[in-house]
Amino acid sequence: MATRLDFKGMNCPMPIMKTAMAVKKAASGDQFEIVCDDPGFEPDITAWCNETKNVLNGIRKEGKDIIATITKA
Amino acid sequence: MSGEQTAEKSMAAVTDGKIAEKVKELEDRIAQLEVNKGNMTMVLFSGDFDKAFAAFIIANGALAMGKEVTMFVTFWGLDAIKKPAFSTAGRGFLEKMVLAMRPKGPNKLATSKMNFGGIGPKLFRFMMKQKNVEQLHTMIEMAQEFGVRIVACQMSMDVMGLKKEDLLDGVEVGGVALFLNSSYQSNTTLFV
Numbered sequence A: 001m002a003t004r005l006d007f008k009g010m011n012c013p014m015p016i017m018k019t020a021m022a023v024k025k026a027a028s029g030d031q032f033e034i035v036c037d038d039p040g041f042e043p044d045i046t047a048w049c050n051e052t053k054n055v056l057n058g059i060r061k062e063g064k065d066i067i068a069t070i071t072k073a
Numbered sequence B: 001m002s003g004e005q006t007a008e009k010s011m012a013a014v015t016d017g018k019i020a021e022k023v024k025e026l027e028d029r030i031a032q033l034e035v036n037k038g039n040m041t042m043v044l045f046s047g048d049f050d051k052a053f054a055a056f057i058i059a060n061g062a063l064a065m066g067k068e069v070t071m072f073v074t075f076w077g078l079d080a081i082k083k084p085a086f087s088t089a090g091r092g093f094l095e096k097m098v099l100a101m102r103p104k105g106p107n108k109l110a111t112s113k114m115n116f117g118g119i120g121p122k123l124f125r126f127m128m129k130q131k132n133v134e135q136l137h138t139m140i141e142m143a144q145e146f147g148v149r150i151v152a153c154q155m156s157m158d159v160m161g162l163k164k165e166d167l168l169d170g171v172e173v174g175g176v177a178l179f180l181n182s183s184y185q186s187n188t189t190l191f192v
Helices: A014-025 A041-052 B003-036 B049-064 B075-081 B093-101 B116-130 B136-145 B154-160 B176-184
Strands: A003-006 A031-036 A055-062 A065-071 B040-044 B069-073 B149-153 B172-174 B188-191
Touching: A003 A014, A014 A031, A014 A041, A014 B049, A031 A041, A041 A055, A041 A065, B040 B049, B040 B075, B040 B176, B049 B069, B049 B116, B049 B136, B049 B188, B069 B075, B069 B176, B075 B136, B075 B149, B075 B154, B093 B154, B149 B154, B149 B176, B154 B172, B172 B176
Parallel strands: A003 A031, B040 B069, B040 B188, B069 B149, B149 B172
Antiparallel strands: A031 A065, A055 A065
8 A cells, every 4th residue: 555645735845855754764665646736747757757767647737736646666 | 738828818818808808997986976966065254134035045946956066155144144143251352243233044134236235135025025935044943954065164264263163053063175175076166
């Protein structure tokens, strides 16, 4: 089951920092579903996963919300 | 076995040994580069609110990506890492004057544009709050929580009459060699 992180209303760089904090505490293979309504979140979470080697399983949009699912490497 | 053949064999052994040595040396160098990958060193020279803000956002981003970040804070940049209040007792007249004229801490900095005698920063802070952007002092605290290394320039501190205890807790003091050493071990260096 993926842990849901709600970062709605937050602005750069907070969603990435909060993601980093949560992922740091998790074990390898743990999954997260991150919800954020900052339009910059999509390119940012993609870049963050690319750099940190955590796996970006997918990004979908529901209205203004951007929902990213990631797996800790 | 002739003497010639023996000599040839020992020559080959020497060459093999040298190649192995070279390979080992290169492997060590690559390992070192991989360790340094993405580490960042910044010089925060400016004491402008907007520039210090940008510097700490970038620092926080790098920290969130798991990199080591060193911020070498010099000259006007020191304004950004001062405690909001400290006593200037025991300092010279000129030092007291300079300290009285400079802002104390992240919440007192002026903006590089549209400062309007101090109204600009208040306006920006209000607009940032409205849009849920974190405040500069929170950014600094977060960076420290993530393990940023903030190093204040000893020489600038001396010139301005600043003491280590006037600066935020956790700030180290160092010189240009420390900055350069940190920069050589990083692959990104920024001057703000």
